[in-house]
Amino acid sequence: MTDEWQAAGRYTPRSDSWLRSFDLEFSKELAARGLIAMTYPKEFGGADRTHVERLAVTEELLRAGAPVAAHWIGDRQIGPAVLRHGTRELQEEIVPRIASGEAVFCLGMSEPEAGSDLASVRTSARAVDGGWLVDGHKIWTTQAHHATHAYLLARTARGERKHDGLTEFIVDMDADGVTVTPIVDLAGEHHFNEVRFESVFVPSSRVLGDVGGGWKQVVEQLSFERGGAERALSSYPVLVELLAASARHADDRELHGVLGELVARLAVLRRLCFEVARAMDEGLAPVQQAAALKYLGNAFERDVIEALRRTDLCRDPAFDSVFGQALLASPAFGLRGGAAEVLLSLIARQEAHA
Structure with a gap:
């Protein structure tokens, strides 16, 4: 679908697409193809798929820089929160509307x-x-x-x-x-x-x-917010450009070394995403694991941008929009979903109870 829409000029891939690229029709088309609410029960419009399966789809959407902001918050965390804690009445009212792309949260x-x-x-x-x-x-x-x-x-x-x-x-x-x-x-x-x-x-x-039990519920909900692939792939279009450049600069050993480190870190982050998704499939709320993923993922996202900044490529007009777009978005990477100090305190609590 993303290839079809790009070829037709329906959207241009960009950094931070899950937050900044809003296209309700795109989200509704995803819903029609069963790619929203994948983990929700079928009785509420979902597909009864696993969080690991959902991870595979969301990774591809983020890698494509697709315009997914219209449904992202509702699908990622509000639907699961309502399914876990909402009354039957609230579930029947809200969850099918998220699954269809009708409700935007x-x-x-x-x-x-x-x-x-x-x-x-x-x-x-x-x-x-x-x-x-x-x-x-x-x-x-x-x-x-x-x-x-x-x-x-x-x-x-x-x-x-x-x-x-x-x-x-x-x-x-x-x-x-x-x-x-x-x-x-x-x-x-x-x-x-x-x-x-x-x-x-x-x-x-x-x-x-x-009533009055919101703190415990919101901490649980934040594991859904912090534990997804978007915490590592917000600047992925920059990494794509760097990889393409490395093929044209085969003798640039410094660039290849930086890229090797970034690709290795991305592999680790993808594994962390998988572990968080698997924990969710077991009915857990992996609060500390999600916090670790967000903390490490944000650092990775910024380092991808910094890697491009250290080269002459960001001065090339062909790279200017990709670099500038990601650079302007980057100050928010370490703030949304919790600042680094908050995340480190959550991780420290896990270590204290280990």
Whole structure:
């Protein structure tokens, strides 16, 4: 499919395609071919395939730089979270719409001044007849301007620890009181947003899991977010150009040495992706393994770009757009999904309990 669409000029491969390349029709075509919701039960529109099988498909889509941002968040983590923790009513309402490419999700997690401290949530939800009223402010909300739904983490009670009293919700983005404001990035592109919630009514049926049990659930969910191939392949188009250049510069031993190291690291990262997918197939939530993959994968993505920067190739007009595109996207690699310090603390806990 990707070859067909590229040949027809439907899309141009690019770095960071899973975050920046939004094409709802492409996602719906993938859904029609059974390539979204692959691991979901058939009764909800899925294919009952394994996470390892899904990994093979997502790797190929990322390698092709395909425009998959419309379905990526919903397919990757919201569907699995609803299947694990949602009521039957919520599963029947939400999961088939993700599987068909109809529902587009954004993540209402990050907040101003909170950095990577996800537990410092100020957005609040108070109980009212039939549901909850939400007030708060989220930031860096990818594709919120296209989204039909938001996953939202809000505080429903105050506890002794800041991790207590958090609850997950599914919110309609067209609900009264939801306002989306664009954030334009260094590349002049609009995929980030600020989202404000002002007395937004959320029905009780849209609570995901247990009221007040959101922290444990969101940590589990982050293993789906951090543990995929996108954590190592965001700058893959740059690596492709470097490999092509190496064939034209057969006597450049330094370039070949750098590429050899990068290819070896990529092989290790692919193995880590496989191990995370296999753990998910066993019903586990591999929080620490996913954190390790994201930490190492982000470093790899940046080093691929740096390898091109150290050569004269980035000054060649043929490489300029590929290099510039990846370079402008790279500051976010180590932030989204958790900063390095957060990931290292998760990995350290695993070592402490080993």
